[in-house]
Amino acid sequence: xxxxxxxxxxxxxxxxxxxxxxxxxxxxxxxxxxxxxxxxxxxxxxxxxxxxxxxxxxxxxxxxxxxxxxxxxxxxxxxxxxxxxxxxxxxxxxxxxxxxxxxxxxxxxxxxxxxxxxxxxxxxxxxxxxxxxxxxxxxxxx
Numbered sequence: 001x002x003x004x005x006x007x008x009x010x011x012x013x014x015x016x017x018x019x020x021x022x023x024x025x026x027x028x029x030x031x032x033x034x035x036x037x038x039x040x041x042x043x044x045x046x047x048x049x050x051x052x053x054x055x056x057x058x059x060x061x062x063x064x065x066x067x068x069x070x071x072x073x074x075x076x077x078x079x080x081x082x083x084x085x086x087x088x089x090x091x092x093x094x095x096x097x098x099x100x101x102x103x104x105x106x107x108x109x110x111x112x113x114x115x116x117x118x119x120x121x122x123x124x125x126x127x128x129x130x131x132x133x134x135x136x137x138x139x140x141x142x
Contacts, residue, residue, distance in 0.1 A: 026063060
């Protein structure tokens with residue numbers, strides 16, 4: 001019951017996209033999302049008295065996040081849901097704060113402290129490397 005028609009001729013399998021089957025399958029997925037939301041007590045809004053149409057609109061939005069825009073538009077049309085109504089309810093993304101116009105001036109006498117090294121890092125810095133090959137020598141052409 002997927003959204004494809006498969007015809008097998010010889011060794012070559014030909015697959016053709018069937019929009020009607022795909023939309024029927026997606027409507028079934030929307031119904032499953034609605035049922036899962038109701039069974040688990042998930043409410044798409046702050047109002048506890050939601051109509052089935054509100055659940056359906058939210059479930060279509062959830063399914064639409066995983067399909068192409070054209071297929072999403074067709075699904076909205078099939079179920080009689082306006083595309084704009086879902087888009088208006090999406091939470092706004094965080095906006096980046098504008099950078100200050102004047103750069104922050106650093107204190108002249110301020111010293112930048114180096115992060116403290118662990119004992120193993122200090123020991124590694126004190127290792128005698130005399131007579132050892134450098135790392136770059138391993139990557140040269142022979």
